[in-house]
Every structure is written in structure tokens, then in C-alpha cells.
Amino acid sequence: MKKSITKRVTIRDLAQKAGTSISAASFVMNGSWERHRISAETAQRVQQAAQELGYQPSARARALRQGRSSLAGMIVPHHRNRFFAGLTEQFEAGARARGLVPIIGSTQRNPSLEITVAETLVAQDVEILVVAGVYDPSRINRLCRKRGVRCVNVDLPGPDSFSVVTDNKGGAYELTRRLLRSLPKDATTGFLGGASREYATELRLEGFRKALNEAGNTNNPAELCCGYAPSAAHDALETLYEEAGALPRALLINSITAFEGLATYWRDYPSHFSGLRVACFDWDPFAACLPIDTIMLRQDVEGLIDTCFEWFDAGVERAGEIVMLPPQITIEDPANLTSNEK
Amino acid sequence: MKKSITKRVTIRDLAQKAGTSISAASFVMNGSWERHRISAETAQRVQQAAQELGYQPSARARALRQGRSSLAGMIVPHHRNRFFAGLTEQFEAGARARGLVPIIGSTQRNPSLEITVAETLVAQDVEILVVAGVYDPSRINRLCRKRGVRCVNVDLPGPDSFSVVTDNKGGAYELTRRLLRSLPKDATTGFLGGASREYATELRLEGFRKALNEAGNTNNPAELCCGYAPSAAHDALETLYEEAGALPRALLINSITAFEGLATYWRDYPSHFSGLRVACFDWDPFAACLPIDTIMLRQDVEGLIDTCFEWFDAGVERAGEIVMLPPQITIEDPANLTSNEK
DNA sequence: CTGAAAGCGCTTACAG
DNA sequence: CTGAAAGCGCTTACAG
Numbered sequence: 001m002k003k004s005i006t007k008r009v010t011i012r013d014l015a016q017k018a019g020t021s022i023s024a025a026s027f028v029m030n031g032s033w034e035r036h037r038i039s040a041e042t043a044q045r046v047q048q049a050a051q052e053l054g055y056q057p058s059a060r061a062r063a064l065r066q067g068r069s070s071l072a073g074m075i076v077p078h079h080r081n082r083f084f085a086g087l088t089e090q091f092e093a094g095a096r097a098r099g100l101v102p103i104i105g106s107t108q109r110n111p112s113l114e115i116t117v118a119e120t121l122v123a124q125d126v127e128i129l130v131v132a133g134v135y136d137p138s139r140i141n142r143l144c145r146k147r148g149v150r151c152v153n154v155d156l157p158g159p160d161s162f163s164v165v166t167d168n169k170g171g172a173y174e175l176t177r178r179l180l181r182s183l184p185k186d187a188t189t190g191f192l193g194g195a196s197r198e199y200a201t202e203l204r205l206e207g208f209r210k211a212l213n214e215a216g217n218t219n220n221p222a223e224l225c226c227g228y229a230p231s232a233a234h235d236a237l238e239t240l241y242e243e244a245g246a247l248p249r250a251l252l253i254n255s256i257t258a259f260e261g262l263a264t265y266w267r268d269y270p271s272h273f274s275g276l277r278v279a280c281f282d283w284d285p286f287a288a289c290l291p292i293d294t295i296m297l298r299q300d301v302e303g304l305i306d307t308c309f310e311w312f313d314a315g316v317e318r319a320g321e322i323v324m325l326p327p328q329i330t331i332e333d334p335a336n337l338t339s340n341e342k
Numbered sequence: 343m344k345k346s347i348t349k350r351v352t353i354r355d356l357a358q359k360a361g362t363s364i365s366a367a368s369f370v371m372n373g374s375w376e377r378h379r380i381s382a383e384t385a386q387r388v389q390q391a392a393q394e395l396g397y398q399p400s401a402r403a404r405a406l407r408q409g410r411s412s413l414a415g416m417i418v419p420h421h422r423n424r425f426f427a428g429l430t431e432q433f434e435a436g437a438r439a440r441g442l443v444p445i446i447g448s449t450q451r452n453p454s455l456e457i458t459v460a461e462t463l464v465a466q467d468v469e470i471l472v473v474a475g476v477y478d479p480s481r482i483n484r485l486c487r488k489r490g491v492r493c494v495n496v497d498l499p500g501p502d503s504f505s506v507v508t509d510n511k512g513g514a515y516e517l518t519r520r521l522l523r524s525l526p527k528d529a530t531t532g533f534l535g536g537a538s539r540e541y542a543t544e545l546r547l548e549g550f551r552k553a554l555n556e557a558g559n560t561n562n563p564a565e566l567c568c569g570y571a572p573s574a575a576h577d578a579l580e581t582l583y584e585e586a587g588a589l590p591r592a593l594l595i596n597s598i599t600a601f602e603g604l605a606t607y608w609r610d611y612p613s614h615f616s617g618l619r620v621a622c623f624d625w626d627p628f629a630a631c632l633p634i635d636t637i638m639l640r641q642d643v644e645g646l647i648d649t650c651f652e653w654f655d656a657g658v659e660r661a662g663e664i665v666m667l668p669p670q671i672t673i674e675d676p677a678n679l680t681s682n683e684k
Numbered sequence: 685c686t687g688a689a690a691g692c693g694c695t696t697a698c699a700g
Numbered sequence: 701c702t703g704a705a706a707g708c709g710c711t712t713a714c715a716g
Contacts, residue, residue: 008490010709021687026711036712037685054488059465060402060411061709064692069402079427088421092448101462103445106434120443123401146396148350230627263631270633285572286628289605291612352693363703368695378696379701403693406708 009055018042018049029057059101063125072100073126075117075140077109077133081256082284086301087132087154094309100127109228111135115143122147128312130154130305137161150317152308156199162318164307164325166299168200168281171327172207172252175279178295179250180215183277190222190240190248193233193258201225201254204281208252222248226258233261247272256282266292300328351397360384360391371399401443405467414442415468417459417482419451419475423598424626428643429474429496436651442469451570453477457485464489470654472496472647479503492659494650498541504660506649506667508641510542510623513669514549514594517621520637521592522557525619532564532582532590535575535600543567543596546623550594564590568600575603589614598624608634642670 015025020042027033028046049055063069072095076084088104095102103126105117111134118140121129129144129151131137137158144151145160157163180187191208194201205223212221222240226232233253241247253259259280266273273292280287283298303325311318357367362384369375370388391397405411414437418426430446437444445468447459453476460482463471471486471493473479479500486493487502499505522529533550536543547565554563564582568574575595583589595601601622608615615634622629625640645667653660 008709011711012709022710023687023712024685030711039685042686056461056465056489058406058467058709059462060406060467061692062711064400064402064406064694065709065711067692079421079430080424082422085421085427089448089450101445101466102447103443105444106431108431116438119398120401123398124443125400125402147398260627263628267631267633284628285602286605286626286632289609289632290628291609291633350693353695354693364694365696365703366701372695381701384702400693403708404695406710407693407695409708 008058009053011055011057014046014049014053014055017053018046020046029055069125069127070100071124071126072098072102072128072130073121073124074102074104074130075114075121075132075134076104076106078106081282083256083282083299083301084133087305090302090305091130091308094305098309098313107134109133109135115139118143122149125149128152128308130308131161132156137163150312152311154304154308157322159320162311162321162323164304164311164323165200166304167324167326168203169207169210171297171299172204172281173211174207174327175281175295175297176208176211176250176252177215179252179277179279180211180217183249185216186219187217187250188219188222188244188246188248189217189250189252190224191252191254192224192226192236192262193228193254194225195227196223196225198225204252204254225254228255228257230257230260230264233258234265235261237262237265241269241272247276249276251276251278253278253280256280256284256287259284259287262292263287263290266290297327300325303328350400351395353397353399356388356391356395356397359395360388362388371397411467411469412442413466413468414440414444414470414472415463415466416444416446416472417456417463417474417476418446418448420448423624425598425624425641425643426475429647432644432647433472433650436647440651440655449476451475451477457481460485464491467491470494470650472650473503474498479505492654494653496646496650499664501662504653504663504665506646506653506665507542508646509666509668510545511549511552513639513641514546514623515553516549516669517623517637517639518550518553518592518594519557521594521619521621522553522559525591527558528561529559529592530561530564530586530588530590531559531592531594532566533594533596534566534568534578534604535570535596536567537569538565538567540567546594546596567596570597570599572599572602572606575600576607577603579604579607583611583614589618591618593618593620595620595622598622598626598629601626601629604634605629605632608632639669642667645670 011022011025015022024038024042025046027036027038028043033043074091076088079085092102107114107117114134126149129149131140132154137153137156138160141151141158141160151161153161153163155165157165224236226236253262277293279295281297283296288296307323353364353367357364366380366384367388369378369380370385375385416433418430421427434444449456449459456476471491473482474496479495479498480502483493483500483502493503495503495505497507499507566578568578595604619635621637623639625638630638649665
């Protein structure tokens with residue numbers, strides 16, 4: 001005995017109202033009625049009835065029957081910067097272009113939330129899972145494999161799935177080279193943010209050191225891998241200043257969140273920045289407006305996601321393979337990048 | 343070049359492996375086995391088998407059977423600023439706390455995408471739909487009503503659903519009052535961004551004008567409702583400067599995206615800003631570091647979303663009712679605080 | 685051209 | 701205590 005207030009309009013109601021069989025109604029609703037030689041007049045009646053009833057098929061019932069969910073899942077740490085916001089928006093667009101409904105879960109860099117979110121997405125039978133910026137992609141990769149979900153890593157690669165990443169070493173190398181231009185050969189330098197022993201940070205450090213070597217800079221750089229929190233970056237700068245009596249002439253900032261700490265430090269002590277050049281491995285429109293001598297790099301957000309979908313479309317697994325994308329643009333004028341803002 | 347054909351593990355496989363009936367397996371899997379007097383030994387066997395098989399129930403099959411999807415939907419324009427990023431993160435947390443899987447769709451302020459996204463969410467049978475920053479909430483509200491989906495508007499209210507919004511008029515009034523402090527009584531003023539005839543913009547304009555009136559400022563303010571695009575705000579400032587020969591002494595910026603345009607304009611012409619005070623109806627950490635004399639307001643993102651869920655939990659419809667929340671914090675750039683207050 | 689029927693993977697009232 | 705069976709709302713091969 002059902003006693004729901006608004007009872008769902010089902011395909012049965014639709015068929016009844018249109019005076020057709022259920023299958024005819026189904027064929028009309030998903031556009032295959034001509035192929036099934038339903039008469040135009042019948043199709044018309046069904047569409048009319050659907051209109052009047054406000055009928056819309058249940059995506060879940062359809063998915064269950066068809067064995068495919070039409071859902072596309074993605075995991076990111078959060079949405080609070082342009083890199084992740086760009087990834088998720090591109091992901092949404094790519095998913096919709098393929099008739100998939102995007103589901104994005106954020107994990108706040110919390111390892112246990114990561115696995116929980118992955119499990120809920122897998123339980124929804126997502127057809128693809130894009131994993132970005134998690135603590136341990138392998139666990140998620142294996143979970144997906146077990147459940148037959150196609151999984152791809154972005155930003156941080158893993159041995160158990162196909163991965164697509166930015167050329168961290170090359171990008172950091174190029175940034176550092178530009179940073180050192182027009183500075184004295186043995187200028188003091190520093191690297192701020194990220195976590196040592198972490199994939200991206202290590203590679204960026206390598207690129208940073210390589211550029212220093214090539215420039216013949218023999219000064220020991222300050223390497224401050226203080227994590228991603230803005231406050232930690234702020235404090236690291238403060239300590240550095242107190243110990244050395246000055247900030248380094250050239251600073252490579254590893255991630256926009258660390259740059260946030262630098263911005264607040266700059267606001268507190270603008271005079272400490274005179275003659276100082278900064279480069280940042282990421283981009284933000286407001287950050288680019290600060291009157292700090294800064295070069296910003298923008299990762300190829302669109303390319304990263306597009307590559308994931310191309311891999312998905314091709315249907316070939318390529319587990320363990322890593323595609324590396326060059327950072328797209330080195331930004332000195334952010335004005336041309338804000339055009340897609342509304 | 344191989345595609346693994348992993349057949350889905352169903353509850354039937356689980357029951358078979360554990361040597362129990364399907365219903366027993368089901369009871370064990372969703373934790374109600376004690377209530378159904380399944381022996382501990384049987385439960386143990388089922389859990390063991392589930393572990394070995396990597397069995398996880400299909401959320402969609404369960405949803406279909408139970409008549410509830412455990413999905414929570416939200417619509418936002420995009421994720422590229424702290425206001426919307428904050429809303430979606432709070433929404434995710436609230437949904438997960440209730441055992442719901444969050445699905446967030448962004449629409450890039452495109453009216454036809456808005457309705458498409460709403461339809462896909464409704465087709466997924468979301469149990470609640472939170473609508474923020476769309477062009478026309480009413481259409482979506484009606485769609486939901488027809489399909490029995492509980493719908494709530496955030497930011498922009500509508501007559502057909504419960505709505506929760508920031509106190510736009512009060513916030514703008516307060517911002518403007520602070521803006522005018524220590525400025526001459528008849529200082530030139532301006533309002534930049536948003537769209538005239540739009541709900542939030544009109545109310546903020548009202549608050550702005552009210553504060554001007556109270557201050558006895560009889561100067562005609564420049565009201566530039568140029569939309570939300572940073573480039574439009576930038577151009578509006580440029581035009582204003584050319585026409586008037588100077589920017590107004592006090593500027594209220596309606597939304598952080600318009601402030602982005604102001605930031606780029608400031609970068610191009612910092613000298614135009616001397617003696618100028620700015621207030622912004624939104625907040626961004628980098629924007630707050632710019633050396634512009636700025637007061638920023640932060641909407642109560644947490645409160646807005648929490649109120650939605652409280653309404654959802656209560657189960658009462660309250661269509662047409664509007665709950666208004668005061669902006670939570672007024673953030674002032676500490677760099678500029680020394681001369682003023684605190 | 686159209687309809688009756690099986691079945692996707694679950695849950696749960698009911699019978700044993 | 702446990703199992704057989706109905707049914708959620710669809711799709712589609714198959715029979716008529």
C-alpha cells in the first residue's frame with residue numbers, strides 16, 4: 001500500500017495516458033521510434049502525453065537496466081584555487097560533452113575522506129574516475145580495478161593506472177631560468193612550499209637546482225618545504241628573514257597556496273621585498289596583480305583533463321604509463337587570462 | 343592493449359560464496375542482521391566473503407528499490423571564486439554528514455545550461471536541490487515541484503521555493519558607511535558591477551544609496567552595473583576616468599569578479615587610486631593583500647548552506663519564504679588599519 | 685508496426 | 701532463524 005504524497009510518474013502512466021504499449025512509449029522517449037517503425041501519429045501522442053504529465057525517465061532505472069550509469073566521477077582536494085577549479089570545470093564540460101553526468105568529490109587532503117569519497121563514487125558505478133591531488137592514488141586505483149571502474153590519475157601519477165601530469169621539472173627549470181635573468185650570478189635563492197619526498201615537489205626541486213647549476217650559481221639555496229598551508233609559508237619566510245637577515249634575491253614558490261602565505265608576508269613587510277624576484281608554480285588573477293616582481297606559470301588545465309577523456313574514449317588501459325604535459329603559458333600579463341570570467 | 347572484462351560481483355555471488363540466502367547476505371551487508379536474528383556465525387561468513395570478493399552493493403539498485411536516491415544536488419555558476427567555492431564545500435560536508443552523495447553542477451551563468459543541468463540532476467532523483475546564482479530560479483523550482491524534488495534557493499530568492507539569502511541591503515549599507523568615514527561629506531562615490539534590475543544588485547544599490555543619504559552626501563553617485571566580467575569592470579573604470587577626469591573617492595564593488603577588473607585596472611594605473619577608498623561585497627585572500635585601501639565583506643557561506651539543510655531536515659516546505667542572513671565578517675586590510683580604527 | 689515478458693541488482697514483507 | 705518471491709522503473713530481444 002503506497003501512500004506517498006507526490007507519486008512518481010512512470011513510463012506506465014505515460015503509456016496509459018497515450019494509449020500505447022510501454023515499449024512504444026519507451027522507444028519514443030529515447031528517440032529510437034523511427035527505427036522501431038512506430039507511427040508518427042503514435043509518437044506524437046506519446047510526446048504530448050509526456051509534456052502534459054511532466055514525465056521524465058528515471059536515470060537510475062535506465063542505468064540499472066542498461067548496465068551503465070552515465071556518471072563520471074572526479075576527486076580533488078578542494079575548489080579554493082584556480083588550478084583545481086579549472087580542472088573541475090574542464091572535467092564537467094568534458095563529461096557533459098559525452099553525455100555523462102559529472103560527480104565531483106572533494107577531500108580536503110584528508111586521506112580517510114579520500115577513500116570514503118572514492119568508495120561512494122564507485123558505488124554509484126561511475127564509468128570513469130579522475131583522481132587529482134590525493135594522498136595515495138594507488139589505493140584508489142586498486143579499488144577501481146577491483147570494481148571494473150576505469151580510473152586515471154591527474155597531477156600525481158601512480159603505477160596502477162594511466163596518469164597525466166604537468167612537466168614539473170621542466171616547468172620549474174624554465175621558471176628558475178627566467179627568475180635568474182638579470183640577477184648577479186651568485187644571487188641568493190630559495191624554494192618555498194610543498195612537501196619533500198612528494199612527487200611534484202621533488203621534481204620541481206630538481207628543475208630548480210638544474211637551472212641554478214647551469215647558471216653557475218654556487219650559493220646554497222634555501223629549500224623550505226613547509227607544506228601547502230599559507231600560514232606555514234608565511235612563518236617560513238619570517239624565520240628565514242630572521243636567520244639570514246634578508247630574504248633571498250630569487251624565490252621559487254611551489255603552489256599558489258604557499259604564494260598566499262607570501263602575499264600576507266609581503267603585506268606585513270613590503271620593504272623586505274625590494275630587489276627580490278619571485279616565480280610561482282601556479283597562477284591566480286589577484287596574485288598576478290600584486291606589486292611584487294612575479295612570474296607565474298599556468299598548468300595546462302584543459303590539456304590535462306582532455307587527455308584523460310581521450311584515454312577514456314580510446315578504451316585502452318595503458319596502466320602505469322605517464323603522459324607529461326608542458327605548462328601552457330608563462331604569465332606576465334594576466335589580463336588575457338580572465339576572459340572566460342563571467 | 344587489453345580490456346579486462348570484469349564481471350560485476352552481485353549479492354547473488356556473495357550469498358553463493360558465503361553459502362547463505364540472498365536475503366541473509368543483504369541483511370548482513372546493511373547492518374540489520376541482528377534485528378533479523380541472523381546468527382553471528384553466518385554474518386561472519388558473509389563479511390568474510392564480501393571482503394574476499396571485494397563486494398560493494400550497487401547504490402543505484404538499492405536506490406531504485408528503496409525509492410530514495412541518497413543523492414543531493416547543487417547548482418552554481420562556477421567554482422572560480424571563494425564565495426561559490428565556499429558554498430560548494432560546505433554543501434559537500436553537509437550532504438556527507440547526512441549520508442547523501444553530493445552532486446554539484448556548474449552552469450557558467452548560461453541559462454540554457456542551467457535548465458539542462460537541473461534536468462539531469464532531477465533525472466538522478468536527487469533528494470534535495472540547492473540552487474545558487476542561476477538566472478531564473480523559478481523555472482527550476484517548478485521543475486522540481488513537478489517531480490517531487492525538494493528545492494531551495496540560495497543567494498537569489500524565488501517565489502516558488504524556500505530561499506536563504508545574505509542581507510544584501512544591510513551589508514551594502516554597512517560597507518558604504520565605513521567607506522565614507524573620514525571622507526569629506528560630498529566626496530564623489532561610485533558603485534561598480536552586477537546587473538541593474540537584478541535582485542542582489544538592486545538591494546545593494548539601495549543600501550549604498552541609503553548610506554549616502556544618511557551621510558548627507560548629495561553628489562550623484564556613478565552607478566556602473568556593467569555585469570560580472572572582470573574585463574567589463576576594468577573598461578567601465580577606464581571610461582569613467584576618461585569622462586570625469588578622475589575616479590570617485592569612494593567605490594563600492596559589487597562582487598569579487600568585478601573587483602578582479604578593478605585589480606587589473608589598478609595594476610595599469612596605480613596613480614589613479616591615490617586617496618581612493620574601496621569596499622567590496624565579497625572576499626578573496628589575495629585581493630585582501632593588494633595595497634589598495636579596501637574593506638571586504640564575507641558572506642556567511644556556512645550559515646547559508648546550513649540553513650538549507652536545516653530546512654531540508656525539518657521537512658516543512660515554506661515555499662516563498664525568505665531567510666536573510668547578515669554578512670558574517672567584515673575584513674579590513676590590516677595594512678591600512680593603522681590610520682583608521684582598531 | 686505493437687505488445688508481453690524477462691531481467692538489471694537490490695530490499696523486504698511474508699511464509700515456513 | 702532462513703528462503704522464495706515480488707517489485708522498484710526502466711530497456712530490448714522476441715513473438716505476433
